[in-house]
Amino acid sequence: MDKHGAKIVSVFSCKGGVGKTTTVLNLAGIYSLMEKKVLIIDMDLNSGGIAVSLGVDATKSIFNVVDDMSNNRFNTISNYIANYNENIDVLAAPKDPRDAFKIDSKYIDLIISTAIYKYDVILIDTTHILSPITLKVLDKSDSTLFMITNDPVDLKNARSMIAIFEDTEKKNYKVVFNQSKDTGKDYFTLFDIKTIIKHNIDYTIDRSFYIKDIDKYVIDKEILTLNKHIRLIKKGDVTRLTKIAIALLDKKKNNTRSEVA
Ligand SMILES: Nc1ncnc2c1ncn2[C@@H]1O[C@H](COP(=O)(O)OP(=O)(O)OP(=O)(O)O)[C@@H](O)[C@H]1O
Ligand SMILES: [Mg+2]
Secondary structure, three states, X not given: OOOOOOEEEEEEEOOOOOOHHHHHHHHHHHXXXXXXXXXXXXXXXXXOOHHHXXXXXXXXXXXXXXXXXXXXXXXXXXXXXXXXXXXXXEEEOOOOHHHHHHOOOOHHHHHHHHHHHHOOEEEEXXXXXXXXXXXXXXXXXXXXXXXXXXXXXXXXXXXXXHHHHHHOOOOOEEEEEEOOOOOOOOOOOHHHHHHHHOOOOOEEEXXXXXXXXXXXXXXOOOOHHHOHHHHHHOHHHHHHHHHHHHHXXXXXXXXXXXXXX
């Protein structure tokens, strides 16, 4: 465990279904191979998919943490965490989506601070809705991966979001262009995209990472980057993802946190 506390990495986008959850899981797999202790926090509170994708017990969730904290029953975060393997733990989204609305963003700091010295990396999955919860997660992150796709509405909204980041001096984010999901979508060139969003593309997940039978891995509760077959046939893509994972751990390259709210 890192004595300075875990790196907090969030994955965010302006549009749903762009590959956030898949990326969180793939990064967790890579860190696990690096023998890093990882906590995935599923902050897609209404429709989180981490626990189901990993087949872990989600009886205790973020809702129970917050409920117990607010009633002075909270003891240790370990009581709410499910294990996937020896390196990957999960703090699940509420089982009952109605409980999502009962979670106050003021608890995000507390949740993170109770876990920060137990892990090397805390990976936070989010939703594209810029709720107070998501804003708080962005504020608490050491780094944010901001995922975009080759989609006109997504890119227009991404431009607005980047303008908000500029306004609020949030600098600790990287733009990730995900081409692996909608391989048929190539309306805009990389140059067009950079012009639209007025920002560089820091990383690209190549279309070669498209996995036709991806649902099979979800059904089998497998993380793609931990699967030997995927690591073999998608070697270049996994190597590129590993580079992103390593860069996110690099203290020198990451800027300080800033308030987005
Ligand atoms: N590399 C890939 N190859 C094929 N399909 C993919 C790939 N990455 C993601 N997908 C599929 O795209 C869909 C959306 O991905 P994912 O759930 O990761 O996105 P998301 O941004 O988390 O979505 P949401 O906003 O709904 O939470 C899923 O069905 C997923 O299986
Ligand atoms: Mg998701």
